[in-house]
Amino acid sequence: MIVLIMVLTITSFAACSNNKQAAEDQEKATGIQEEAAEKPEEAEQISVKVAAPTGAPTLSMIRMFKEQPSFGDHVNIQYESVQSPDLMASRLLSGEVDIAVVPTNLAASLYHRGADFQLVASSVWGVLYMVGNEEIDQWEDLKGKDIHTLGRGLTPDIILRYVLSGNGIDPDQDVNLHYMGGATELAPAFTAGQIDLAVIPEPALTNILMNREDAVVLYNLQEEWSRLNEGYSSYPQASLIISRDLIDNQRAFVDAFLEEYESSIDWLFENRELAGEYSEELEVGMRKGAVVQGLERMNIEYQHASEAKPSIEAYIRVLLEAAPDTVGGKELDDNFYMEK
Structure with a gap:
């Protein structure tokens, strides 16, 4: 009888210990989960x-x-x-x-x-402008003139030709287009008086206006585009x-x-x-x-x-x-x- 009581006591004690350990393990696991939830995931570098x-x-x-x-x-x-x-x-x-x-x-x-x-x-x-050394009254006044520009076959050339054609000027027959290497070549040539009519992009245009007193902005090609394409600002x-x-x-x-x-x-x-x-x-x-x-x-x-x-x-x-x-x-x- 005494042996039986001892066995039951030991068994009960072991069960309690196991339950206590299980509770501690569960509490520890819960704590780890909560800590992980509180810690933000690191963003990918x-x-x-x-x-x-x-x-x-x-x-x-x-x-x-x-x-x-x-x-x-x-x-x-x-x-x-x-x-x-x-x-x-x-x-x-x-x-x-x-x-x-x-x-x-x-x-x-x-x-x-x-x-x-x-x-x-x-x-x-759009940053393209036609600049000259004197005012002109209408597009017709460009006929027969030399226009220096840049980007043969590229956007500046296409925009210029589109605007000229839209205003009744044949870019291949009515004017003489001359192409230069870029704004860094075109702007100094205009400023030095070697050119009197050109299509210049910003910011090169402002450098010209700051350095050549008789320079006049004749046409804003963006505004001309808008006029030819009603409903589009540029x-x-x-x-x-x-x-x-x-x-x-x-x-x-x-x-x-x-x-x-x-x-x-x-x-x-x-x-x-x-x-x-x-x-x-x-x-x-x-x-x-x-x-x-x-x-x-x-x-x-x-x-x-x-x-x-x-x-x-x-x-x-x-x-x-x-x-x-x-x-x-x-x-x-x-x-x-x-x-x-």
């Missing part, structure tokens, strides 16, 4: 390369270039101003650049070549594209970046002096005076792809008819644009 051509595209994000706003400790961003369009294209195709402001026709061409990007917004709405010369990988897998960052980019553009017009200082300091091809005095003529305005799409399509149609190779030879589909 991402590295992003942002690039823009010199001129108005870089200016559109000059505050971001200089101040480098934070998108979180897990995001590392590098900014670069690129001079050569060919260099920009090769970097985009190779995946070296994740976000870029590029000529809209280049974005279309790269898309048709398989580049895995989407157009997210348009931000530069043509989207440059747009922001972002890699599909970022859009699909880092959408929170993409949305934050777009908000910052739009804010950076708004900031420009309230801080043009500081923007000019940033431009000089970063050596992105614009002097402070050109930024301060020429900002309005650079036509920098943020429009999300959903807003800009009709203007982009109208622009691409004109380029497709004039020079199919500049836009990849065919029209764009809806996958080209990022949905809002």
Whole structure:
């Protein structure tokens, strides 16, 4: 009997011990789960390369270039101003650049070549102006004159020819078009008096107006485009594209970046002096005076792809008819644009 009582006692004690241990184990497990729930999951580390051509595209994000706003400790961003369009294209195709402001026709061409990007917004709405050394009263007055320009077969040439034709001037018969290597060659030649009539982009135009007293802006080609294309304020010369990988897998960052980019553009017009200082300091091809005095003529305005799409399509149609190779030879589909 005594043995039986001892066995029962030991068995009861073991059961209690086991129950106590089980309770402690459960409490410990619950504590670990609660601790894990309280501890936030670490964000994935991402590295992003942002690039823009010199001129108005870089200016559109000059505050971001200089101040480098934070998108979180897990995001590392590098900014670069690129001079050569060919260099920009090769970097985009190779995946070296994740976000870029590029000529809209280049974005279309790269898309048709398989580049895995989407157009997210348009931000530069034309920077081309016809400048002369005396006033003219009408387009007819251009007949027989020499017009110096740049970009044979490219956007500046296509826009000029389109506007001339729309105003009754045959660009191959009524005027003599002369092509120079670029704005860095064209602007000094006009300033020196070697040329009396030219199509000049900003910011080079402002440098001319600052250095040649008799220079007169004859035509704003953006306004002429709008007049010939009723319902469109201008043509989207440059747009922001972002890699599909970022859009699909880092959408929170993409949305934050777009908000910052739009804010950076708004900031420009309230801080043009500081923007000019940033431009000089970063050596992105614009002097402070050109930024301060020429900002309005650079036509920098943020429009999300959903807003800009009709203007982009109208622009691409004109380029497709004039020079199919500049836009990849065919029209764009809806996958080209990022949905809002």
